[in-house]
Amino acid sequence: MAEKEKSFDANPNQKVYDMPHQVDHLVEVFDIYFAEQVKVYKNEPKSEVVKTTKNTTVKAILAPFKKDKKKLNVTSTPSDPKTVVKKGESVTVNWEEKVHAKDENGKLEYDYPKINKIKVGKKLFIVAKCSGDKAKLTIEIFENKLTNAESVYDNPVKFLIGEEEKTKIEFDIKSFQPGHQYEQEITLKPKSKEEFKKLIDKFNKRKDKNAFLYLKADVTDTISDINFVYQNTEFQNAEGNRFEVLGTPCYCNRDIKVDEMISIIYNLRDKGNVKTKREHFFDEGTELISSIGISSGKMTDSSNKDKIKLFTDEFNTMFKKYEINTCKRKIHFVGQICLETINFSKTYESRSTVPDNYKGGVSFQGRGMKQITHDYNYLAYYDYIKFTKLYPIYEKYAKKDVTGNIDESVGECIKNQSKANDMGLNNAFYEDLKTFAKLLSSDLFHSVNSAGWFSVIWKKKVLLAMDKGLSDDNVKSVTKLINGGETNLIERQNYTKWTKEFFNYETDCINK
Template sequence: MSEVQEKDNYSANPNQKVYDMPHQTDHEVNVVKIYFAKQVPKMTWETKEETYTVKSGGLVSDVKKKYEKKGRRNIQADKEDSVRLTAKESVKVTWEEEVQAKKADGSPDFDYERIDQAIIKKKVWVVAECQGNSGKLSVEIHENKLTNTENVYDNPVKFLDGETEKSTLEFSINGTLVYAKEITMRPKSDQDVKKLIEKFSKRTEVNAFLFFKAEVKETQDTVIYPDDTHEFLNKENDRFEIKGTPCYCNRNITVDEMIDLIYHLRDKQNYKSKRDSFFNSGKEKITTISITSGKISENRDKIKLFTDEMNAMFKKFDIKTCRRKIHFLGQMYLETISFTYTYESRDSVPDNYKGGVAFQGRGMKQITHDYNYLAYYDYVNNTSHSDTYMKFRSGYESVGECVQNRPKARENGLTEAFYEDLKTYAKNISENLFHAFNSAGWYSTIYKTATIKAMDNGLEDSDVEKVTTAINGGQTNIAERKDYTKWTREFFKYDTECVNK
């Protein structure tokens, strides 16, 4: 025995992957887990190297910084960091880069990441973790009624394996630990899909919960399940939810969908130089969602913050149909200059900007003018300063002018001190994610009711013009607004997928 083996305090490889599956036992088939998943690339670290030729001098450490980016690590050079380089001198740089792993045959390798919800008509993976060397694992999908009085689906649930409608999946058990199959969550005929969606639409949450029933056949080995029910995903906090709408009505937009929509709009407008920029411009910005480096798809945490807040706003202000969401997103894309600004960032403003520079455009709908900021302040704080302003103002003077010129307004709370505080409060709309969206939802539904009414009319160019007038008071940038609305409509597949056209 070596000296190392005699020691009892040596450590295992910290990078070793540990699986939670039990040890394989002969003459047993152990069905460990069955779940819905999405396929994700299996990543590994690959050594790269490059010779960099210096243009005009500098330190070796400066050269190494040029190679820093997400997905790289352990950047090294063949010279010390402190070495000063001369023009045209070369440095050999090595690093490890994260790349997709390959299978033995050279094809891309994948892992399976468990998901807890999906949408009808979408593709998902059914993954079974099963130990054993013989038999067939048969898997059916069933609906758990939970609080609903009757099923939406006929059990077992029908799905598509390729183009074939099935109600059972079968895996041949052959010693592999993980078995996976991609399916489409829908019956084959469009008529059956329509009937299913109609059943879903009668439910408050427009959803259902699915679970698996498993049986192992054609084996002489002992079969082991987690419990006597042979069911998976049928316990509290373990259930799989499926949304009963193939469109965006009455459901949240997912992070992946939001990322795809951003890229779709950027590519349609040929926005190459800032394709991966996201709310990173302007003198005032929301730092929690600002993306200044790396791809948008590599900053999922920031897109999730954005998407979660947007979904919460949609729900709060009843922006629930595809039509309303398409209009809102198309207009928002224009107002925020392609999802890069929450603040207009002008040093001077036109004379018609009531309140001047302090009350220029902010938020996801670029609220402008001090009287609009005052109305939003009242909405959030349950005050009535707007009523005071409307009562004592003269003509179309601004709130600031009213404060300065109308003693009665000041006596009723519209003081100089309050107006200065309103200027400070205004920055919430450009710097706070909640207020950036909350102000936009309020403006489009409660404050300017003509906006939501115009959204409900339709999605043609004439409808975009009406929505623009309601938001903007005119037809500013109308060509772009029409394009952004049309491209969002295309992404939503409104004409073929929406159930509420």
């Protein structure tokens, strides 16, 4: 009887208190958003004992440490910089270095701040903040059409996790910590190259060449209550918080923006170690384009930025007109004109005398973004602009050498060939040509347009050479076609390489 009284049967209610108690838990979703991964840094203490090889001072010992930008808060023992340290004595130098932080388990630490914009085809993270246990959070990406009549993406949007194409992200919710964070890296592109090309083509047909995506969530596989804290299963889809995808991951088939042009110029000047006139812009030479010249302030100042916009707009128009429409072509072009214009500083050589090989002499020295030289090139551009046919007359009547190549300038042809005079190629015209030539150094349209014409219409093989690639040999081929030789070849190769790097050609261009 006593044994029976000790059992649970003696008090049936005791089971309720002694057995595990089943409680319905709550799954809460606080936020889901597009993010980037940013390293978390900390300052790590370092030290080094320096043993002197001669009499010196603490200040002299510290000097190389303080010049090293990686070394922060440099101190020493002894601390007085004037202290004299004799040969063979030691000084302890202390500093801090900025290093990638690790957590208590030795795992590298990252932050995941929200982003509102990215280029199509780039990597990013989806971050979810939620709490609960034994539940599954499923996230899909959708395009918000907004003012666009058609979607460029097929909803739900396809993306890559690693090399696998997905339309859903799934997180196993397993932490009761409020707002526990889950992250997943994705690449915002379909797996198939053909599908990616079609997607870019759709973007290119749009005026703004962009799209807006949002995240849609669902919680399943749980018996718990579910609470979306803001009572909405759509995330980053509110006005002022929308996520924009730029549908032009590279510079192919799109305009260069003003800020991008300024950054291109800064980048090339910095790479070329230009310091004293880093902020100047086409303000040198005895013939100038007054509308774009900058000689004071910064290029980013509002009034100066307006001048850069004029320049950029003219370039974009020219690029479209002459089909300089791919990254390769634009990189070659920018690299060449950076050399020709001496870092975007002049449109005119400003020579008082010229070498003997300058056909037509001083009046026909280099002008424009491509520094067009020789009277016969100016004549050809005059024909192109004025719809005249004077160059064929020059070509027909000018003196030839034994190989059949023209062996005299336009001016000499006028002087020596009366038949050319009779057909309109005469002294009066030649004076008009000299006046016309100055437009290439003083008029923005002609300065830029002549460069496009020279590279595409006049030198028909240049674009083909540009399309072959961006190696030093490719730059050499382009230079020979444009320049007729290899003048300043190393500089041209460097400017092209630096422009290629700025364009992120290897990672971003879809037309490599």
